[in-house]
Amino acid sequence: GAVVSQHPSWVICKSGTSVKIECRSLDFQATTMFWYRQFPKQSLMLMATSNEGSKATYEQGVEKDKFLINHASLTLSTLTVTSAHPEDSSFYICSARRSGQLYNEQFFGPGTRLTVL
């Protein structure tokens, strides 16, 4: 159990377009989901915390109007990169924490590689 999927796994888009990435917990409910970005050979940087039914909490330096997060259900969170530019090219990874679990273990999705031309 505890499988998290992401779609798409990779996407190439033109500069100025918007891209939506979906994160789903397949076999458990996730009150909280997290969005990270990872540049090559670097660590994961938390972008925002997504809570079901409420507004996301963004980390310092992350533009909330550029990275729109919606967590409409207990199994789905979406990240929309609006008006994408080449510097937004990165590996975006979501994770989910199982609702009501005692420990803080996060289950990670396989990631989405975004390339903006």
Add this chain to the structure above:
Amino acid sequence: GQQVMQIPQYQHVQEGEDFTTYCNSSTTLSNIQWYKQRPGGHPVFLIQLVKSGEVKKQKRLTFQFGEAKKNSSLHITATQTTDVGTYFCAGISSGSARQLTFGSGTQLTVLP
């Protein structure tokens, strides 16, 4: 803000040699987690340490949480080629909103 530093950044070992990565936090942690990320893959949870001075073992892997709950280490005995990947520590500060702050990671290469 909270910072989590990891050393070394890279480590090459011969198969059969031991390997250790160290993690240091700028703040006291309520718990620390370790993840492994294979090349091209996503992070996979290995373990969580909660208690001061805690030591946990998983086969050839030994995890330790410092007495002050600000540092941790992962030691692999007799490395194998399957151990290749990047090992991240990730900490949750006491009193935070249970958000993980990831260390910079240690990329392990095991030479056959």
